Amino acid sequence: MDEKAKHYENLINELNELGRQDLNAAAAKAKEIAIQARKSGDEGYALFFEGEAFCFEENYEKAEQLEKKAVKLLPNIYFILSNYGVVLAELDRNEEALEYFDKALAINPNSDHALSCKGVSLSELDRNEEALEYFDKALAINPNSDHALRNKGATLSELDRYEEALAHYEKAREIKPWDHVDLSFLINIYEELDKLDEAESTALELIEILKNRNEETNFARLKLERVKAKKKKSKTKETDLTDSMLKVIDIFGLDVLTKYVKQVDEKKEEFNNFIEITKDKSEKIKKAPEKGLLSVLRRWNSFTPIMTLDTQESKGGGYFLYMGGKGIVIDPGFDFVRNFFQEKFKLSDIDHIFITHAHVDHMADLEALFALLQKANDNKEDDEIKTVDLFLNIGSMKKLSSWLNLEEKYIGRIHVLEEGQVIRIGDVSVTATQAKHREVIDEKYSLGFVFEVPGYKVGFTGDTGWEIDGSIAQPFKGCQVLVAHLGSILQKEIEPDKEVEDRLYKNHLGILGMSGMIGDVKPDLCVISEFGEEIGRHRGKLADGLEKALGTKCLAADVGTEIQLSNPPKVRCACCGGFFEKWHRYREDPLILYTCEDCKNDEEFSTKLKRYCKGKRDELWDCG
Numbered sequence: 135m136d137e138k139a140k141h142y143e144n145l146i147n148e149l150n151e152l153g154r155q156d157l158n159a160a161a162a163k164a165k166e167i168a169i170q171a172r173k174s175g176d177e178g179y180a181l182f183f184e185g186e187a188f189c190f191e192e193n194y195e196k197a198e199q200l201e202k203k204a205v206k207l208l209p210n211i212y213f214i215l216s217n218y219g220v221v222l223a224e225l226d227r228n229e230e231a232l233e234y235f236d237k238a239l240a241i242n243p244n245s246d247h248a249l250s251c252k253g254v255s256l257s258e259l260d261r262n263e264e265a266l267e268y269f270d271k272a273l274a275i276n277p278n279s280d281h282a283l284r285n286k287g288a289t290l291s292e293l294d295r296y297e298e299a300l301a302h303y304e305k306a307r308e309i310k311p312w313d314h315v316d317l318s319f320l321i322n323i324y325e326e327l328d329k330l331d332e333a334e335s336t337a338l339e340l341i342e343i344l345k346n347r348n349e350e351t352n353f354a355r356l357k358l359e360r361v362k363a364k365k366k367k368s369k370t371k372e373t374d375l376t377d378s379m380l381k382v383i384d385i386f387g388l389d390v391l392t393k394y395v396k397q398v399d400e401k402k403e404e405f406n407n408f409i410e411i412t413k414d415k416s417e418k419i420k421k422a423p424e425k426g427l428l429s430v431l432r433r434w435n436s437f438t439p440i441m442t443l444d445t446q447e448s449k450g451g452g453y454f455l456y457m458g459g460k461g462i463v464i465d466p467g468f469d470f471v472r473n474f475f476q477e478k479f480k481l482s483d484i485d486h487i488f489i490t491h492a493h494v495d496h497m498a499d500l501e502a503l504f505a506l507l508q509k510a511n512d513n514k515e516d517d518e519i520k521t522v523d524l525f526l527n528i529g530s531m532k533k534l535s536s537w538l539n540l541e542e543k544y545i546g547r548i549h550v551l552e553e554g555q556v557i558r559i560g561d562v563s564v565t566a567t568q569a570k571h572r573e574v575i576d577e578k579y580s581l582g583f584v585f586e587v588p589g590y591k592v593g594f595t596g597d598t599g600w601e602i603d604g605s606i607a608q609p610f611k612g613c614q615v616l617v618a619h620l621g622s623i624l625q626k627e628i629e630p631d632k633e634v635e636d637r638l639y640k641n642h643l644g645i646l647g648m649s650g651m652i653g654d655v656k657p658d659l660c661v662i663s664e665f666g667e668e669i670g671r672h673r674g675k676l677a678d679g680l681e682k683a684l685g686t687k688c689l690a691a692d693v694g695t696e697i698q699l700s701n702p703p704k705v706r707c708a709c710c711g712g713f714f715e716k717w718h719r720y721r722e723d724p725l726i727l728y729t730c731e732d733c734k735n736d737e738e739f740s741t742k743l744k745r746y747c748k749g750k751r752d753e754l755w756d757c758g
Contacts, residue, residue, distance in 0.1 A: 142171070142179050143213050146186065153190050154310065161190035178207030182214050185221065194224040195748075199741060205234075212241040216248040219255070228255040246272040250282040257289045265289050280309040284316050291319065296326045314343055314354075321357050325364065333361045410510065416480040419456055423713065425590055425699040426457035428615060430691040431473040432465075433724065434667045435495060435621060435642075450495050451693060453594070453617065454479060458562040458587045463487045463503070464594055470499035471506070473693050476749055481510055484522055486559055490596035491573040491580035492529035501537070507544040521546035523559070527566075527581045528552065529573045551581060561587055567609040569598035571641050584609055590699055593655070595619055597664065599640050600647030607654035615703050616657035617691075619664030620648055620676070645676070652684050659703040663691040674719050674726060690719070692726040709733035709742040711755025 145167055153160035164187035172180035185200035201218045208214050219234035235252035238245055253268035269286035272279050287302035300323045307316050317340040324333035337358035344351045414420075419427075432451030450468030454461065454477075461483040463470075489497050503522075511519045523546040526534070531550045539545075549557065551566040558564070567582035582596040593613040598606055610616055621642020626632060628645075638646055642664070652660050662677050669676070673690040681688040689695070689705065696706035696713075704713035707730040708720075714730040721727075725747065733739060745753055 138176070139211055142176075142182075142211075145183075146213060146217070149183075149186060157190045161187045164190060178204050178211075178214075181207070182217070186217065189217075189221060189224075194221055197221050198225060210241060212238040212245055212248065215241070216245060216251060219248070220251055223251070223255050223258065226258075228258045231255045244275050246276040246279045246282060249275070250279060250285060253282070253289070254285050257285070257292070262289050262293055278309055280306045283309070284319070287323075288319060291323060291326075296323050299323055300327065314340055314347075314349075317343065318354075318357070321361070325361065330361055330365045334358065334365070337361055410480070410482065415461070415483050416478060418478050419461065419480075419483050422456050423698040423700060425587070426455070427699065428456075428592060428617070428661070428697040429454040429477055429479070430617075430661065430663060430695040430697075431470055431477065431693055432467065432663060432691075433665070433693050435619075435664045450498065452496070452499070454483075455585060455592060456483070457585055457590075457592065457699065458560055460560050460562055461485045462559075462562075462585065464583065465490055465496040465596070466499040466503055467495040468498045471502045477694060477696075478751060481506055482520060486523045486525065488564070488583055489524075489526040489530045490569065490582060490594070491527055491571060492533040493573055493597070496597070497530060497533075500534075504542070504544070508542065511544045516543070519543050523547040523549070525549045525551055525557070525564070528579045552579070553581065563587075565609060567593075567595075568606060569596045570601065570606065571597040571599065582609070584613065590614055590701075592699065593617065593657070595643070595651065597621070597642060598647075600638050600643055600650050602635055602638075604650065604654050606647075607651050610651070610655045610657075613655060614658045614701065615661060615697055615699065616651070616655055616659070617661045617663055618648060618651050619643060620645070620662055620666075620669075621664060622666035622669060623676075648680065649684065652680060652686050652688070656686060658687065658701070659697065660686055660688045661691045661695070661697060662688055665690075670724065671721065674721060689728075690726055692724075695726070695728065707733055708746045709736070709739065709754060711751065 149160050149164055149167070152163060164183045168180045168183035168187065171177075171183060181200045182204035185197040185204060188194070188197035188200065198218075198221050201214070201221055204214055205218050215234045216238035219231040219238065222228070222231040222234065232252060232255050235248050235255065238248040239252070242248070249268050249272035253265040253272065256262070256265035256268060266286060266289055269282045269289065272282035273286070276282070283302045283306035287299040287306065290296075290299035290302065300320070303316055303320050303323060307320065310316065317336055320336050321333050321340070324330070324336060337354055340354040341351050341358065344354055430451075430453060432453070434450060450470070451473045452466045452470045453464040454474060455464060456462070463474075463484055463486070466487065466489075484503070487500065487503070489500070507520065507522060521544055526549075528550055531548075551557070553566055553568045555566045556563060563586045565584040565586070567584060569580040569582045571580040573580055580596060580598065582594055582598060584591055584593045586592075591613040592615045593610040594617045595606070595610070597619050600606055619642060621639060621644055623645045624639055627637050627639060629637060634646075638644065643651055648662065660680070662673075662680070665673050673692075677688040677690040680686075687702075694708070698704040698706070698713040700713070702715055704715055705717045705728045706713050707717070708727040709729050710733050712730060717728045717730060718734045719726060720729055720734075720743065727743065727746065729739075729743075733742065736742065742754055
């Protein structure tokens with residue numbers, strides 16, 4: 135190993151020692167080293183230490199991304215390979231971790247760190263006897279490896295070899311007396327061996343260490359309580375419960391359960407932020423394009439997610455339109471709230487809700503939205519209450535009448551709409567259009583909608599069949615963006631011997647009606663939605679074929695597809711968050727994503743898409 139590598143190896147060893155005492159200080163130091171490494175032109179080491187900083191902050195997903203790059207640049211530096219294996223192990227990817235420990239050992243067979251870490255991963259995979267062999271190899275090289283000693287102790291205790299485990303823990307404790315993990319395991323072993331005085335003194339020591347580190351002591355105090363109860367040989371329902379709880383904590387480990395609690399708290403905070411009613415809109419709406427934004431929040435039609443046809447994740451949903459300064463929800467069906475939240479909107483973004491018809495896949499989450507509004511408005515003064523107006527067809531009103539409480543303060547106006555009605559919501563004009571779709575009462579009450587501001591129109595066909603005379607298309611002419619529901623494709627649609635009228639799909643556009651709608655309306659962009667799940671991976675190809683045949687830009691929509699209302703309309707890139715006239719479709723079954731040219735050619739394209747799919751838009755986008 136050259137001098138440069140030895141220099142950085144010494145730095146990582148110093149960092150690890152610092153991390154045992156102060157994780158925050160270690161993270162800060164790692165970032166400093168990364169900066170200096172980059173200034174020296176050592177990009178691989180800079181990435182490695184940036185990754186280590188995230189390790190000390192327990193952000194292993196980010197650490198993995200950075201250290202993976204470091205491994206590509208420095209594939210023959212054993213400690214980088216070994217540490218990358220540790221990151222993979224922290225992500226429960228132990229089989230992969232073993233590969234990198236083996237690569238590190240092929241370069242440096244005497245690395246006690248790599249040997250010991252391999253032992254840990256083997257133990258996690260319940261290969262305890264093999265794990266012990268690697269701990270022994272590490273200790274043969276470095277008898278004072280506290281890492282190997284305490285992890286061998288943990289593995290021995292898993293095998294109920296408590297006397298041997300105790301010997302290893304006590305030796306590790308001599309080397310590193312401040313480690314709370316060692317002390318916690320020691321208490322358990324002392325209890326198993328009925329050495330209750332030692333267990334009590336170790337629990338007291340653990341409490342003091344945690345206090346000095348300003349860390350939570352509840353777990354240690356529970357252990358102390360259990361030990362004292364055992365010494366008194368007193369059994370009560372309370373001590374039984376404490377004992378059961380501690381057994382559960384011991385199985386998971388305090389660090390793991392603390393991480394779970396932290397994640398639960400973070401999710402609670404996210405939820406509270408989502409339902410918080412303030413005058414502020416979400417960051418996404420604050421940074422929305424000037425003319426507005428259309429966000430597609432649905433994937434499949436009414437047959438799913440009630441029933442799934444295969445192992446694909448099924449998502450219903452709806453739409454969110456931001457236009458003329460108004461936040462408009464359209465048809466909040468299955469999963470709408472989840473999808474809305476996932477796409478980083480807030481409850482306070484919603485001003486109006488429109489429902490085209492009474493089928494469950496178009497209004498299933500309306501009650502959930504009202505429940506969230508009720509919770510968000512609890513204990514608020516009248517002038518602070520967030521109200522939402524509801525616009526719906528006759529069938530939907532009939533369906534809701536059994537449970538909708540018209541006296542709720544968060545419900546503003548309720549309008550029952552019929553075909554041809556025009557209403558205004560602020561600067562937005564809304565026209566209720568004809569839809570041919572059977573619902574609760576009849577097929578003549580279902581609706582579509584056209585939303586219009588000066589110089590711009592967005593149309594939603596809703597669920598509708600096609601009429602030979604083209605009357606269904608008439609209200610949508612002049613729309614720059616048309617959201618059209620396909621439904622599915624039927625065999626009869628492609629049978630030339632039948633009369634055209636007999637070939638039409640009755641309750642949806644189908645391929646024939648979609649062709650007629652696009653051909654008559656000629657929008658700048660047709661957003662094709664409401665797919666039957668049986669169409670699956672053919673969605674994009676259908677859109678491509680319609681575009682080529684009819685000369686109109688067509689896009690197969692999915693959850694997360696977003697359109698900038700502009701001339702011409704633009705599509706948001708999943709990787710960078712910008713809007714572009716030209717886009718590339720990427721399918722990660724069943725999800726369809728759209729990206730720009732630059733991102734498609736980016737060497738980090740796959741990594742960015744994975745981060746997008748994990749909901750980490752804030753790490754990728756600078757636009758909300």
